[in-house]
Amino acid sequence: MPSDRQSPPGRQSPPGGPSSPESSSGGPSSSGGPSSSDRLVAAARRLAARAGGLRFAAPVAHVYNPLDYAWAAHETYLRRFGEGRKRVVFLGMNPGPFGMMQTGVPFGEIPAVRDWMGIEAAVRPPAAQHPKRPILGFACRRSEVSGRRLWGWAAQRFGTADAFFSQCFVLNYCPLVFLEASGRNRTPEQLPAAESAALHEACDEHLREAIAATAPQWAIGIGGFAMRRLRQVLGDSGPVRIGQVLHPSPASPAANRGWSEAVDRSLAELGVFG
Numbered sequence: 240m241p242s243d244r245q246s247p248p249g250r251q252s253p254p255g256g257p258s259s260p261e262s263s264s265g266g267p268s269s270s271g272g273p274s275s276s277d278r279l280v281a282a283a284r285r286l287a288a289r290a291g292g293l294r295f296a297a298p299v300a301h302v303y304n305p306l307d308y309a310w311a312a313h314e315t316y317l318r319r320f321g322e323g324r325k326r327v328v329f330l331g332m333n334p335g336p337f338g339m340m341q342t343g344v345p346f347g348e349i350p351a352v353r354d355w356m357g358i359e360a361a362v363r364p365p366a367a368q369h370p371k372r373p374i375l376g377f378a379c380r381r382s383e384v385s386g387r388r389l390w391g392w393a394a395q396r397f398g399t400a401d402a403f404f405s406q407c408f409v410l411n412y413c414p415l416v417f418l419e420a421s422g423r424n425r426t427p428e429q430l431p432a433a434e435s436a437a438l439h440e441a442c443d444e445h446l447r448e449a450i451a452a453t454a455p456q457w458a459i460g461i462g463g464f465a466m467r468r469l470r471q472v473l474g475d476s477g478p479v480r481i482g483q484v485l486h487p488s489p490a491s492p493a494a495n496r497g498w499s500e501a502v503d504r505s506l507a508e509l510g511v512f513g
Contacts, residue, residue: 249436249494267511274322276318276321276322279321279452280321282316283445286312288305290306293434293438301367302415303334305334305341305342308364308374309339309360309363310364311360312352312360313343313404314346315358315360316356320356323405326455326460327455327457327459327511328408328409328458330458331411331412331486332426333417333426334347335386336383336424337349339377340372341362341377341379342362343360343413344358345431347437348382348383349377349379350389351387351391352390362374362376370422375389389409391499396503399443412446412464412468413438415427417430426464439468443495446468457481457482459481459485460482460483462486465483466483480509482509484505485505
């Protein structure tokens with residue numbers, strides 16, 4: 240099934256050009272090479288093109304690629320918060336319907352992205368949309384519960400977005416959204432082996448590049464799928480320590496009983512924040 244693609248991100252001129260505040264952290268590093276945010280942007284462009292070129296069969300009916308139609312906000316996120324070495328990189332699975340699918344920012348609960356991170360950008364909806372899952376961008380009124388929990392925890396623990404991102408960064412493993420004809424979400428781990436192999440190849444390469452750019456001490460999978468991909472890509476004997484926290488999905492009874500407290504316990508047991 241063809242994915243709903245428009246022009247590649249590299250052909251757009253979103254906010255965050257060389258003279259704008261969003262790009263002020265870009266440019267050469269002290270060593271003379273590209274900065275970490277520049278490396279993240281370049282890696283995301285490659286992922287957008289590679290993943291956007293893949294095809295998926297039924298029961299997948301629609302494929303959304305927010306690294307295409309919401310590239311402006313995604314690039315702003317990478318440039319504003321992706322600079323410098325991070326202590327922790329948190330990895331999610333793929334975009335949620337009222338989060339990154341709308342905003343282009345991982346776990347992109349709109350009030351958190353707009354008000355806490357200070358990011359708001361134009362979103363160009365793809366031409367072919369599922370009638371039950373329209374792309375409304377920052378005008379979407381629905382709440383992404385997983386994102387509300389994640390960014391609410393970050394705000395409670397660190398205060399400002401700048402304080403959180405000075406130590407941490409958040410990525411999704413897969414940039415694509417898979418929707419069945421009913422509008423039901425289909426996760427990457429539900430794809431058949433032939434389709435997931437090609438997808439993993441693109442996403443694994445992006446993950447390697449993102450980890451190399453941010454050079455974290457810890458890579459934390461948000462849920463089991465993300466942790467397994469981290470172990471597959473990074474191994475257990477490398478310089479980056481791997482762990483897992485509970486996914487904040489409302490479909491998880493454990494998350495509904497107190498996700499923030501569960502995450503704090505997990506991170507303390509791992510020794511992530513010393």
